Amino acid sequence: xxxxxxxxxxxxxxxxxxxxxxxxxxxxxxxxxxxxxxxxxxxxxxxxxxxxxxxxxxxxxxxxxxxxxxxxxxxxxxxxxxxxxxxxxxxxxxxxxxxxxxxxxxxxxxxxxxxxxxxxxxxxxxxxxxxxxxxxxxxxxxxxxxxxxxxxxxxxxxxxxxxxxxxxxxxxxxxxxxxxxxxxxxxxxxxxxxxxxxxxxxxxxxxxxxxxxxxxxxxxxxxxxxxxxxxxxxxxxxxxxxxxxxxxxxxxxxxxxxxxxxxxxxxxxxxxxxxxxxxxxxxxxxxxxxxxxxxxxxxxxxxxxxxxxxxxxxxxxxxxxxxxxxxxxxxxxxxxxxxxxxxxxxxxxxxxxxxxxxxxxxxxxxxxxxxxxxx
Numbered sequence: 001x002x003x004x005x006x007x008x009x010x011x012x013x014x015x016x017x018x019x020x021x022x023x024x025x026x027x028x029x030x031x032x033x034x035x036x037x038x039x040x041x042x043x044x045x046x047x048x049x050x051x052x053x054x055x056x057x058x059x060x061x062x063x064x065x066x067x068x069x070x071x072x073x074x075x076x077x078x079x080x081x082x083x084x085x086x087x088x089x090x091x092x093x094x095x096x097x098x099x100x101x102x103x104x105x106x107x108x109x110x111x112x113x114x115x116x117x118x119x120x121x122x123x124x125x126x127x128x129x130x131x132x133x134x135x136x137x138x139x140x141x142x143x144x145x146x147x148x149x150x151x152x153x154x155x156x157x158x159x160x161x162x163x164x165x166x167x168x169x170x171x172x173x174x175x176x177x178x179x180x181x182x183x184x185x186x187x188x189x190x191x192x193x194x195x196x197x198x199x200x201x202x203x204x205x206x207x208x209x210x211x212x213x214x215x216x217x218x219x220x221x222x223x224x225x226x227x228x229x230x231x232x233x234x235x236x237x238x239x240x241x242x243x244x245x246x247x248x249x250x251x252x253x254x255x256x257x258x259x260x261x262x263x264x265x266x267x268x269x270x271x272x273x274x275x276x277x278x279x280x281x282x283x284x285x286x287x288x289x290x291x292x293x294x295x296x297x298x299x300x301x302x303x304x305x306x307x308x309x310x311x312x313x314x315x316x317x318x319x320x321x322x323x324x325x326x327x328x329x330x331x332x333x334x335x336x337x338x339x340x341x342x343x344x345x346x347x348x349x350x351x352x353x354x355x356x357x358x359x360x361x362x363x364x365x366x367x368x369x370x371x372x373x374x375x
Contacts, residue, residue: 039209041110041271048272052109054102055250055270061085074098076140087129087145087254087263090119094260095145097253099137105246107216108273109133113252114209117159117170117202119261125202126160128170129254129263131212135179137249143175143183145253151179152248155212155223156193159202160259163187168198172210174221174239195237201227202261210236213273218284219243220276240287 043049054071061080063070069080078096079086088094111131119125130144134152141147144156154175161169162185173196175183181192201208209226211233221242224233250270254263276284 038267039112039114040269041112041274042211042213043110043272043274046272046275049274051269051271052104052106055100055104057085057098057100057265057268059083059267069098071101072098073101073138075138076145083266084116085265087252087265088256088260090256090260090262092256092258092260095140095253095255096263097138097140097145097251098265099251100249103247103249104133104270106272107246108214110211110213110271110273111250112209112211112267112269112271114207114266114268115157115201116204116208116264116266117157117261118264119203121259121261124160124259125261126259127255127257128156128158128160128261129252130157130175131155131210131268132251132253133214133244133248134251135248137251140253141183142185142255143189143253145255146251148183148185149179149181150175150177150183152177153214153221153242153244155210156189157199157201157210158188159261160257161188163190167196170199170202172197172199172223172225172236174223174237174242176239176242195223195239197223197225197236199225199227199234199236201225207266214242214244215273215276215280215284216244218276218281219288220280220284222280238283240284241291 040051041049044051057069057072060082061069062082074080074085074097076096077088077094078098079089085098087096087098113131115129117129128144130146132146132150132152132154134146134150134154136147136149136151139147143150143154144158146154154177156173156175157170158173159170161167161171171188173193175189175193177183177192183189183192201210204227206229211224211226213222213224214220219241221239223236223238225236226233228234250268252265252268
């Protein structure tokens with residue numbers, strides 16, 4: 001009797017676990033796009049174009065061991081399934097990321113990102129996800145899941161407006177940093193971001209994509225979106241004079257706060273950048289020319305003058321206690337600060353010397369005239 005009841009209990013437990021897996025699978029299937037067309041980087045169509053499999057994240061995600069992902073690590077609250085990589089679930093205060101473990105040895109590149117952002121929120125949701133190409137990697141923070149100080153590029157897909165100004169959300173923009181700027185979550189990193197466009201990519205029942213292209217020789221970045229049902233790419237923004245070296249790492253991250261969303265990746269395909277158009281070449285050349293003029297302008301000279309005391313190894317932030325930096329202080333006077341005053345003192349001494357000599361000459365001449373008069 002005990003044996004029969006034990007068998008019955010085990011069978012019931014298996015049935016309950018199986019039912020639970022079916023419920024989870026059904027929920028996941030309802031949230032993912034209805035189809036999964038493979039969209040390669042556009043540069044693959046060029047005669048010398050190719051995909052970089054060692055830097056791509058595609059299905060099947062798992063290695064034969066069923067545990068690891070070849071060339072990729074995941075951290076935080078990220079969950080990897082057979083169908084997608086969930087950077088964060090639709091729950092509060094979650095952070096997650098995936099990072100390529102192989103540094104990129106090329107120069108120009110293009111990434112096509114198949115993603116889905118969805119959740120229960122109708123009017124309030126957050127925070128968003130980001131695609132990264134940075135020197136530092138494998139850390140968590142408030143920059144949409146990544147650390148607040150990065151060296152490299154991030155393309156931010158921000159779904160919640162923290163500072164309530166400038167533009168609407170969801171907002172796609174570029175974070176460009178050399179390791180000195182600090183991403184301020186409360187201001188959506190506006191001091192370290194460039195460009196941007198509003199894109200309504202959330203809670204779609206069809207596949208949504210982003211395409212990030214970087215031409216190293218042009219120092220040119222382009223971001224396009226494909227979030228409508230029509231298979232057309234919509235220009236989002238371009239940024240010029242961006243220098244990204246080889247040897248950095250690709251990755252993606254996401255975060256939630258008081259508001260939440262599922263942030264899912266279905267594929268990240270890296271490949272060669274397409275041959276740039278003549279218009280893109282002209283735009284990049286004009287941007288370089290404008291930048292060279294600005295360097296020689298009085299405005300840039302004033303900026304450089306104000307940056308004289310800047311220490312690139314120090315982080316000045318309103319959140320010094322959080323990031324290990326320090327509050328801004330008036331820099332101590334250095335030797336260069338006395339250059340102007342030193343020159344002024346020399347002039348003053350010369351004037352005083354001339355005055356003394358003039359006074360002595362006057363007295364001597366006056367005495368000579370007086371002697372003549374007395375005679």
